[in-house]
Amino acid sequence: MDQTQSTQTTPKKAAPWPTLTGCLIAVFMQMVDGTIITTALPTITKDLKASPQSQLLFISAYALTFACTLLTAARLGERLGRRTTFLTSLLIFTTASMWCGISSTAPELIAARVLQGCAAGGMAAQTIAIVTASFPRNRHPQVFAILGAVAGFAGMVGPILGGALVAANLFGLGWQAVFFINLPLGLLAFALTFRYLHLGRPEHREPLDPAGAVLSTASLFLLLYALTDIQQNGWQSEPFALMAAASACSTVFFVQQRRQTRRARNPLLRFDLFADRRFAIGSILVTVFFGLFTAFVFAISITLQDELHFSPWKTGLLMTPFALGACAGALAAPFSVRRWGVRTMTVGITGYGLCVAVGAAYLDMTDGDVSIPLVIGPVFLAGFCIGLFCVPLQPIMLSGLAQRQMDAASGLLPTIEQIGNALGLALLSAVFFRAHTIAGSVTMFAAIAAVALGLGVLTLFLPEPDRS
Incomplete structure (x- = not known):
């Protein structure tokens, strides 16, 4: 059956920008909850008397359930309606965040993170379809760039925000604040999408498969x-x-x-998406990059806190130039793509890889005696390069797809991203977690740099997008 038959229609009084705002808040929460916990992990582990295995499950339980639910959630959205599925998932996510914050044992927190991950998958699987139905085709590159920028920023700002919340100890909440912050955000996102998201039920409801x-x-x-x-x-x-x-x-x-x-x-997995060269190569880039970045963020947190004995606040402070650099790179990326095309992404990921390699060498030479004033510049540059790479990635990847293919991409693309997250955390950090030493961190960052340089080579095979 042609995919256009299941596409939802937008009423005449649709309000795309408030709808997008609600979706952006949801995307921010989904992505930030994958990394915000990293700087709070030592405090959570101590407070809940958690084992090292539980410490890892606090992160991987969320990523695993997020990835496993996306394809099915996308089909539920096609059948039940994107609006209904998105709003229901948003309410469950907000409730699960509150449960995370009031958890008193490690198994309870893991269970709450599982529910949170399932709900995040339910939201994420609808986002691309909602956006493409809410905006005309000529607005899609702009909107996808905004989505990519928010998702990337959320992943990067997560450790900083987590460190700040733990250090601030607002209302005596301690680490619980990293989860309770989702309550006002979730309610705001629900209010916006409930009021302005007008997508109805699909005219033709496909079976669930x-x-x-x-x-x-x-x-x-x-x-x-x-x-x-x-x-x-x-x-x-x-x-x-x-x-x-x-x-x-x-x-x-x-x-x-x-x-x-x-x-x-109508299968869950649309093979025709991979016939488009941008989507096929972009899928590899997305998988490897998300794995790379997740491992990088987690390794930074553990290295600074467990090995260099930085406080959560000092850890977040050191990563602030990285987030600022990423924002600057995100602003520069659209102009760079119009002028230099996909070579912008090549320069971005290669520059990031070189910065990480220099950082690994510096850590090795100083044996962990880090001078914060000296590293601020390279940390900012690394963030700038990440912004140049990740912001154009999704718009370029989706630019060759027809409108009828966007519903299928709505579930598949975040699935690819979350598989990359889990793969990166499991593979790139396997040795690191067993060797909490400076030498182990140097090895970890050297591996991240090598993979980033390999991604730079792969970007050379991407077809050039329409630069208009």
């Missing part, structure tokens, strides 16, 4: 759980068995989705 939903969820869960187990316990036999099971489930899922496509049904 329960077999595809079960297979995709099982495949992602087995893979990501195996990677988390490797991160916690090393390379043992159990995670390899889980990865073999994940491969088997994935194979069955792809065969089942191919059969759905041949039967002219």
Whole structure:
């Protein structure tokens, strides 16, 4: 069935910019909750008497459930309506954030993070479809750039915000504030989207494809759980068995989705998206970059607090130039893309890789004796380069897709991003977490730099976008 039949329509009195504002707040909360906890981890671990395994699950439980629910949530949005699914998920996310804040044990916090991740997936799977239905096609590059900038900024500002909230100890809340901050934000986002988001139910409601939903969820869960187990316990036999099971489930899922496509049904996974070269190459870039950045943020937090004994506030303060640089890079990116095309992304990710490599060398030479005034400039430059790379990534990746393909991309693109998050945290930091030493951190940052330089090479294969 043609995808246009399931696309939702926008009434004449739609208000796209207030709708976008509500979606941006939701995107900010989704992304910031993946990283805001990093600078609060030592305090949370001590307060809840959590084990090292629980410490990792505070982060990975959110990322794992976020990734596993996206494809199914996108189909629920097509069937039940984007507005209904988005608002329901937003309410659940806000409630789960409150539950996180009042948790008194590590298992309770992990359970709350699982619910929070599921709700975040429900929101994220609707965002692209809502935006493309709310704005005319000629506005899409501008809106996608704004979405990308907010998502990137949220990921970067998360550790700073977390450190500031823990240090400020507002109303005596301590680490609970990193979750309670979602309450006013969630209520504001709900008010805006409830009032201004006017998408109705789809005219043609596609079946849920329960077999595809079960297979995709099982495949992602087995893979990501195996990677988390490797991160916690090393390379043992159990995670390899889980990865073999994940491969088997994935194979069955792809065969089942191919059969759905041949039967002219609407599969969860639209293979025709990857026929577009920008989307295919962009998918690789997104997966690797999100993994790279998640590992970088987490490694920075642990290195500064556990090895260099920085306070959460001092950690956030050191990362402030990075966030400011990213904002500057985000502002410069659209002009740079119009002038130099995808080479902007090449320069951005390559510059970031070189900055991280210099940082690793400096950490090794000084044996952790870091001079904050000396590193402010390179930290700002690294953030600037990240802004140049990540802001154009999503607009360029989606620029070749037809309108009928955007609903499918709404669930698939955030799935790719969250798989990258989980892969990066599990793979790039596996050795790091077992060697809480300066040498372990140097190795970690050197690996991040090498992967970033590899991404720079891959950007050279991206087709040039329309620079208008």
